[in-house]
Amino acid sequence: MNYYILSLIWAITLPACMAIHGLYNFGQPELFYKKNNCKPIPANLLLCHDIEYTEMRLPNLLGHETMNEVLQQASSWIPLVQKQCHPDTRKFLCSLFAPVCLDDLDEPIQPCRSLCESVKHGCAPVMSAFGFPWPDMLDCERFPPDNDLCIPPAGIDHFMPVTKEVPRVCDACKEKEENDNEIVDNLCKNDFALKIKVKEISYMNGDTKIVPETKSKTIYKLSGVTERDLRKTVLWLKDGLQCVCDEMNDINASYLVMGQKMDGHLVITSLKRWQRGQREFKRISRSIRKLQC
Incomplete structure (x- = not known):
């Protein structure tokens, strides 16, 4: 049994493997x-x-x-x-x-x-x-x-606290209003841009590990990322256990992830839920097609 497999998405957020094993028969x-x-x-x-x-x-x-x-x-x-x-x-x-x-x-x-x-x-x-x-x-x-x-x-x-601590939103998951130039600039700053569906989510050493479905992966940009890196793509959201990512709230949805290769890991710097037909993603698609860094 793989203790790490989670799927969540509680997005990021619910465990895929919530089975708790080894529970004693209480009172035995x-x-x-x-x-x-x-x-x-x-x-x-x-x-x-x-x-x-x-x-x-x-x-x-x-x-x-x-x-x-x-x-x-x-x-x-x-x-x-x-x-x-x-x-x-x-x-x-x-x-x-x-x-x-x-x-x-x-x-x-x-x-x-x-x-x-x-x-x-x-x-x-x-x-x-x-x-x-x-x-x-x-x-x-x-x-x-x-x-x-x-x-x-x-x-x-x-039961109804006067103040309730609001979890910090992961930096990569914060909503950002970007014009076409800013979208292109963001793409150019990153080493990879992928459209993915999520297969597994797990947590290791406080970070969130995201494994995409292989067949769902669309590559928009690669720079310094090798075929070996992509053979079994693993993406990382730094300090994912310390923050929430409500952007990723549907395991069946597609996501646009951008990021950089750091110490041999593909680290996500931007994550957006891909919603077909939405104006923002039409603009992103146009920007990707004419991308010139």
Whole structure:
């Protein structure tokens, strides 16, 4: 199983591989045969860094036994949190990926069933819109009722925060009004310009990795990019886990991507959803045809 494959597009934004594997059967004694260790929550566990507690339990409630496995799997869910489909999404996910670790408590504290149900109610429709059902392994019936020791939903006072942090938009995905000369200038500044459809999206070391569908690729410009680079094209959006790209919100759509070759990687500097017939893309097509740098 490839831990990295995501498709999202939550664009950039939902994981293609949202299957969570290794989930323990809650309440089964096998979970407690292994000694649970308290581990500091590392700074690169972006999903759960800087939450209300600082130490997590390993193995966690999803059966991950190493921190590397936690990091690989948790990154897939950051786009869902960025969608802000429910105020408790991060709280719910972190209760599973990085459960609070208390020295004087042998058994892990699970999320309450009501917490799962409220997050599912807000986020399952968002996931469904991108073709991803709520995972069976997060069936809310697995979690204890609220009268047990468990993590409850936020109080009603916390459901509508006065201020809500707005995720930063990735620089490559910001809307830009450009005239024909500026479009040509932008094309000339970059090493490649491709029209693509997305096959896979994943996250590695905080960056977004985009693999286009081979047959969908149309090449408008190449400079310093070799046949080897294009044999299996991989595009990178720098710091993609730290920002959102709502431009890329449909895995079936086509996109115009431009960028530069940096340290052997094809790095995206501009990304636009290609909408056939739209005036802006008619202008872009004209500019590409008469391109002279």
